[in-house]
Every structure is written in structure tokens, then in C-alpha cells.
Amino acid sequence: xxxxxxxxxxQVDRSGMLDLLLDLPAQxxxxxxxxxxxxxxxxxxxxxxxxxxxxxxxxxxxxxxSYLHAECRVPIMVxxxxxxxxxxxxxxxxxxxxYSGNTEETLSAVGEARARGASILAVTSGGQLxxxxxxxxxxxxxxxxxxxxxxxxxxxxxxxxxxxARLRLISDQRESIxxxxxxxRELGAQYRPGIETFRNLPKALASDLHGRFPIIYxxxxxxxxxxxxxxxxxxxxxxxxxSHQAFPELNHNxxxxxxxxxxxxxxxxxxxxxxxQELGRIAQQIDITKAFLQERAAGITEVWAQGQSRLARLxxxxxxxxxxxxxxxLLRGVDPKPVEAxxxxxxxxxxx
Numbered sequence: 001x002x003x004x005x006x007x008x009x010x011q012v013d014r015s016g017m018l019d020l021l022l023d024l025p026a027q028x029x030x031x032x033x034x035x036x037x038x039x040x041x042x043x044x045x046x047x048x049x050x051x052x053x054x055x056x057x058x059x060x061x062x063x064x065x066s067y068l069h070a071e072c073r074v075p076i077m078v079x080x081x082x083x084x085x086x087x088x089x090x091x092x093x094x095x096x097x098x099y100s101g102n103t104e105e106t107l108s109a110v111g112e113a114r115a116r117g118a119s120i121l122a123v124t125s126g127g128q129l130x131x132x133x134x135x136x137x138x139x140x141x142x143x144x145x146x147x148x149x150x151x152x153x154x155x156x157x158x159x160x161x162x163x164x165a166r167l168r169l170i171s172d173q174r175e176s177i178x179x180x181x182x183x184x185r186e187l188g189a190q191y192r193p194g195i196e197t198f199r200n201l202p203k204a205l206a207s208d209l210h211g212r213f214p215i216i217y218x219x220x221x222x223x224x225x226x227x228x229x230x231x232x233x234x235x236x237x238x239x240x241x242x243s244h245q246a247f248p249e250l251n252h253n254x255x256x257x258x259x260x261x262x263x264x265x266x267x268x269x270x271x272x273x274x275x276x277q278e279l280g281r282i283a284q285q286i287d288i289t290k291a292f293l294q295e296r297a298a299g300i301t302e303v304w305a306q307g308q309s310r311l312a313r314l315x316x317x318x319x320x321x322x323x324x325x326x327x328x329x330l331l332r333g334v335d336p337k338p339v340e341a342x343x344x345x346x347x348x349x350x351x352x
Contacts, residue, residue: 015337027154035162053097056149101127206327230321
């Protein structure tokens, strides 16, 4: 097998994905500044927040919803469609997130939001969304362009978070963001290629997952979205299929599937995303499920959140997954940045 401690393996990363991973703390810092300086949406009495976007852009909305589940005084939902839910109207804040600015579903939803009188905040690097924002005088956060959308999470997430704080829908976020940046910088130093596998969690986990089927389990309204991010990063960076689910729901359906006969050649490896502030009953469920799976899975790895604030703990789990998918790509000999299947589908749609 490829030796991840031999730095020649980095030649596989021809597009420079490593630098983009290490840039996340700086992105959060920049995103905070952009959010503080952006014009606020016109709404004074927001009753709901809808983040509309797809792919690498929509994960920012998923994280916003999950992170603020217990705090935000209005509901937050993520929309991945051409249209909008029926409740959207003048008391709704629609955050239109399209990194490219040309996502056709998002552009359609923005037009509908304007027609219904909703307040709109655009977050984009340019494209048609930025043009619409200029023409319609919609507040717009412009971020750095030219990057894969999945590597722009800090730019897309933080301005929305700051906007909700400025609208007094949530508490001030500056301390949590500062701690998150510090935690991610420390993890980035620990996860660099020069740190040997026996001291480098993502390297070790990628080695365990190589040639196996990753199954990531999180917890509803906290690490469920992170588990989804792990799966999509395995899809796009590592070019492998993966699965994800969340406690407690998985103990009402998926766990039964483990009693069946697994497909020949499939070796599932389970990753449990853990947090020391888990609800007691959830911790019990995870421990019991772990014991149940010991003889059924090829292996089980627990990944524990780092940091004190909810935001730092959430992003620490996410960051570990990003690096694990990166090292799995190197083990498989594939450049983590290109997504040829997505490009092909977009080209087909554009020509149809």
C-alpha cells in the first residue's frame, strides 16, 4: 500500500487541494469580516430563515441549521430546488448561496423570493447571482472566486452566521468564531503530511478505510450534517461511495440491516462522530450500538470533537473528515480536486 509518510505521495495532489484545506481557518476569519461589513437585509421582523443552494454551497446552510438548532429563535431550513416553500413571504429571510453565482436552481429560487417580497441576502463569488443582486439592490457578500465550492465553506457559512447575529436572531458569535479558528489551526498543524501516521488521525483512518466502505454515524441536530459532509467529501475528494446516518434515527431502522448478509467483498468500516457533551441517552445508544457492530463491521473508529464552544466542536469533526478524505484520495492515487462526473452532468444539462 502507498506510504502516506513518504511525501512523494503528494505528487498525486496535482491541483493543490492541501493548501485549500489548510485555508479554512483564514476563510472563517475573512467570512466574519465580510459579514460584519455587509449591508443588512431589509427585514426587521424575520419569522423564518431559508438558505437556498445546492452542492458545496448548500452545506453552509445545513451547518447553520444544525449549529443553531437550539438557539435561533426562528426556524432555519435549507432549500435545494428551483422553487421555495409555500410559507416564504415578507417575513422570511432568504439567504441565496451560490459560490459560482450561476446555479440555475438557486437563481430560480431567488426570483421567486423577490416576487413574494422576501428579504434576500446573496452570498457568491460573482456570476448571475451577483448581477441580480446589483440590479435589484439586494445585499450581497462577494467572496474570492476560482475555487471548488466544497472548499469555500468558511467564506459561505460565516457571513450568514454574522448576519443572523446582527439581526439579533442569535447571540454574538465572535468568541465562538475565534476559538474555532484557533482549534482548526491546531488541528491543521497536527494533520499536515509531515506528521507521521501513528500521530496523525486522518492518515491512520484513511489507511483503515482504504478498500473498504465508509459508514459515518453522527447525531441528529449536531453532527448529522458533519456525517453528511464526510460522505460527500469521500465522494468528491476520494472518488468513493460512502454512507451516513444519525442517532437516534438509525437505531429505528438502519441497525436492523446489519443483521443481514453483507454483499460479497463489502467490508464496512464505521466512523462514529462523538462529542463529550452528548445527551446521556444518546451516549448510551452509541455505546450499545458500537458493541452490537463490533463483530459485524470490519472496524469501528470513534472521532471525538475538540474545543469548548459548540461551533469549534462542530468544525473540528468536519475538519478531520476533510483531511481523511484527502489522504484516502492519495492512497487511491487520484487527484482530490477534479470532479469530472459533475462537470459532465452540468455540460449535458447546459446543452439540453
